[in-house]
Amino acid sequence: MSNVLSNEKRGMHELGAEKKVGWDEVTHGVVLHSFEDDATDVAMRKAEDRKYSEFSSYTATVASWRVIKPVYNRDICIDCQNCWVWCPDSSIISRDKQILGIDYDHCKGCGVCVEVCPTNPKSLLMFGEAMSSEDAIAQWPVKEKKEK
Amino acid sequence: MAITSVKNLKEFSTTNERFEGAHLLCPGCAHSMIVRELMNCSDDNLVISTNTGCLEVSTAVYPYTSWDTSWIHIGFENAATAAAGAEAMYKARKRKGTLKNPDAPVKFVAFGGDGSTYDIGFQWLSGAVERGHNFTYICLDNENYANTGGQRSSSTPIGASTTTAPAGRVSYGEKRNKKDMMAIMAANGASYVAQVAPNKWKNMAQxxxxxxxIDGPCYINALSACTTEWKFDPKDTINISDLATDSLVFPLYEIIDGTELNITYRPKNVLPVKDYLAAQGRFKHLFKPENAHILEEWQKRVDEKWEYLQRREEARV
Incomplete structure (x- = not known):
């Protein structure tokens, strides 16, 4: 499972930093292939079983956009998959109906996942980008009592 | 093997992503939620065309592509044209027996923004629907030309402040009502027309x-809340969509073969339209005392529309 969370292909390139191409270098009718191999059954394969080419944005990162980041707390999560279905950046990693964690290479820190999380306290919360996940989980709020 | 399970969210979460991250859409953009869900809905090979707009410029930043399927970028008005052309060629080659893999299921999908659907690509969409191509056109309706800085389109609702219809001392913003694209497409002969919103994920997936x-032209109008031009916090995309569907500003319904209208979502507690408008910066000026009549008109129009939809549903015509 560990290779799902840290797929070495993912997030190799900082977008715009490495491969800057001028408009005059773009050829007409250019075709970009997302995969290095045959892609006919790609709908049947998970990210870790695919061979992404360097043209797929899967290999790029937008991590530098983030100011705040979501931190995931496994202990409270009920695997409802709300965050997975509504993440606009495909950054919640879910396998076999379980949330495994957050893909920090593609997450832009919008905070939608925190808003849609139904648990009390929430199992995803936003913290400063510089804070480590361990520190964040250490200061996790406790269950709020319902106001009567 | 074509359709993946959308019975419940856990089941749906086992589907495979075909829309990759590190696209450049704004944080909290609803476009990617909709596109991603469409691609997870089916295991078939998809041929997707996208015309110029936020979605296109953000998902195909040379030398990267975020699409794990066949994808065509084409000019502002031509999403429907490209999908229709690809579909016609596919049919012809299938008939002639020149396809490499004739049994593989293929679906044709076109994505356009509301600018390209309601205004600029309207004629081409109408033509493709009239010819009866077997394709699905999805309009990502964010109610303005967000890619170029928030100009008004004919989808912009009354009272919204946009860069070409700004609110100020003399004006309350956009003066015209939103065009009823659903009715137009149904009358145009589309086999299936539906209005969906990302907050109701199951409704949308279905x-x-x-x-x-469906074998025939289908049109789907998807509400895509725009954090940049509607002026709300990126984290609130789903909350705003909830307000839109629950206040009936954006009712969810479908029209089959131009006649059979079904309301697909009825909110348990209908919220006042005011709540939806108050949550967005683009309607901020409507809460000044001199604009009170616009608020009243909004509520009245939404109520009338809901009444109309319910009657249509009963009448079955």
Whole structure:
């Protein structure tokens, strides 16, 4: 499972930093292939079983956009998959109906996942980008009592 | 093997992503939620065309592509044209027996923004629907030309402040009502027309699957809340969509073969339209005392529309 969370292909390139191409270098009718191999059954394969080419944005990162980041707390999560279905950046990693964690290479820190999380306290919360996940989980709020 | 399960969210979460991250859409953009869900809805090979707009410029930043399927970028008005052309060629080559893999299921999908659907690509969309191509057109309706800085389109609702219809001392912003694209497409002869919103994910997934399975032109109008131009916090995308569907500003319904209208979502507690408008910066000025009549008109129009939809549903015509 560990290779799902840290797929070495993912997030190799900082977008715009490495491969800057001028408009005059773009050829007409250019075709970009997302995969290095045959892609006919790609709908049947998970990210870790695919061979992404360097043209797929899967290999790029937008991590530098983030100011705040979501931190995931496994202990409270009920695997409802709300965050997975509504993440606009495909950054919640879910396998076999379980949330495994957050893909920090593609997450832009919008905070939608925190808003849609139904648990009390929430199992995803936003913290400063510089804070480590361990520190964040250490200061996790406790269950709020319902106001009567 | 074509349609993936959308019975419940856990089941749906086992589907495979075909829309990759590190696209450049704004944080909290609803476009990617909709596109991603469409692609997870089906295991078929998808041929997708996208015309110029936020979605296109953000998902195909040379030398990267975020699409794990066949994808065509084409000019502002031509999403429907490209999908229709690809579909016609596919049919012709299938008939002639020159396809490499004739048994592989293929679906044709076109994505356009509301600018390209309601205004600029309207004629081409109408033509493709009239010719009866087997494709699904999805309009990502964010109610303005967001890619170029928030100009008004004919989807912009009354009272919204946009860069070409700004609110100020003399004006309350956009003066015209939103065009009823659903009715137009139904009258145009589309086999299936549906209005969906990303906050009702199951409703949306079912509409997508229905559209993909129907042999004929299908049109889907998807509410895509725009954090930049509607002026709300990126984290609130789903909350704003909830307000839109629950206040009936954006009712969810479908029209089959131009006549059979079904309301697909009825909110338990209908919220006042004011709540939806108050949550967005683009309607901020409507809460000044001199604009009170616009608020009243908004509520009245939404109520009338809901009444109309319910009657249509009963009448079955």
């Amino acid at each position: 509409a997508f699957q229905k559209a993909l399975s």
